[in-house]
Amino acid sequence: MSVSEQARSGMVLLKSELLERAGGTAHAFSARIGGVSEGAYFSLNLGYRRGDDPARVRENFRRFCAAAGARFENLVCSAQVHGDTVRIVRAEDIGWDYETPPPKAADAMITDAKGVVLAVFSADCIPILLYDPVRGVVGAVHAGWRGTALGIAEKTVLAMRETFGCNPADLLAAVGPGISRCCFETGDDVPAAMVSALGDEADPFLIREGGKWRVDLKGLNACFLRRTGIPAERVEASELCTACRPDLFWSHRRLGEERGSQAAVIALTTGT
Ligand SMILES: [Zn+2]
Numbered sequence: 001m002s003v004s005e006q007a008r009s010g011m012v013l014l015k016s017e018l019l020e021r022a023g024g025t026a027h028a029f030s031a032r033i034g035g036v037s038e039g040a041y042f043s044l045n046l047g048y049r050r051g052d053d054p055a056r057v058r059e060n061f062r063r064f065c066a067a068a069g070a071r072f073e074n075l076v077c078s079a080q081v082h083g084d085t086v087r088i089v090r091a092e093d094i095g096w097d098y099e100t101p102p103p104k105a106a107d108a109m110i111t112d113a114k115g116v117v118l119a120v121f122s123a124d125c126i127p128i129l130l131y132d133p134v135r136g137v138v139g140a141v142h143a144g145w146r147g148t149a150l151g152i153a154e155k156t157v158l159a160m161r162e163t164f165g166c167n168p169a170d171l172l173a174a175v176g177p178g179i180s181r182c183c184f185e186t187g188d189d190v191p192a193a194m195v196s197a198l199g200d201e202a203d204p205f206l207i208r209e210g211g212k213w214r215v216d217l218k219g220l221n222a223c224f225l226r227r228t229g230i231p232a233e234r235v236e237a238s239e240l241c242t243a244c245r246p247d248l249f250w251s252h253r254r255l256g257e258e259r260g261s262q263a264a265v266i267a268l269t270t271g272t
Contacts, residue, residue, distance in 0.1 A: 015148035025090030029176040034102035035060035045260025054099040084150035126178035127264035149193035168229035180241035
């Protein structure tokens with residue numbers, strides 16, 4: 001995954017090389033640079049319920065979507081609840097005021113509607129973007145540890161198959177920046193949930209250190225994606241840790257509630 005700085009706006013964007021090469025989508029993972037918010041939200045806060053001025057959040061989204069090549073008027077968000085609901089988004093779902101919570105709760109969205117911009121929020125949780133270049137379908141997933149253990153990444157791919165006839169072998173997946181093993185220290189509850197979901201397959205992503213664990217959420221999500229039949233070489237993961245890089249990202253673990261949010265967006269730009 002590459003980090004690029006837009007010369008004109010100074011905005012920093014992360015893009016998946018796999019998705020870029022495939023063409024047919026506009027997509028990006030945001031960093032905290034290049035927006036108009038101030039204080040704890042400085043500067044590209046894309047979180048609508050963090051206490052930031054909605055007009056600034058809206059302007060930040062406008063800039064971010066423009067840099068990603070997507071239409072911010074076509075944004076669709078869901079209220080994220082750390083569950084495993086996958087929402088099927090249609091063209092009529094677009095339209096949101098950046099102020100009130102989005103009307104529907106879901107931690108993943110999928111669509112085959114061209115131009116609709118799916119957005120998920122994160123600040124340590126793992127954002128995942130999915131693309132089927134054969135059927136012309138995109139997906140966006142928010143996976144914290146609870147969603148990861150619920151298999152939301154896998155359930156999203158299965159929903160793409162059931163709803164739109166996608167073959168997982170055709171899919172491309174980009175696992176974005178989030179808290180990495182270096183900083184995600186947990187008690188026994190998180191590893192137990194992963195082992196309950198994945199059995200032995202979870203072992204490489206759970207490291208015991210003293211009485212604590214270090215958990216690799218990106219690796220676990222990539223594992224869930226591969227289980228659906230997506231070939232390993234079609235799954236890309238960012239190395240960047242949101243907790244290690246305060247220059248680039250907000251981290252919930254580091255900052256608590258006094259912070260902004262990153263977002264990841266994806267839209268279909270061409271028909272198939
Ligand atoms: Zn770290």
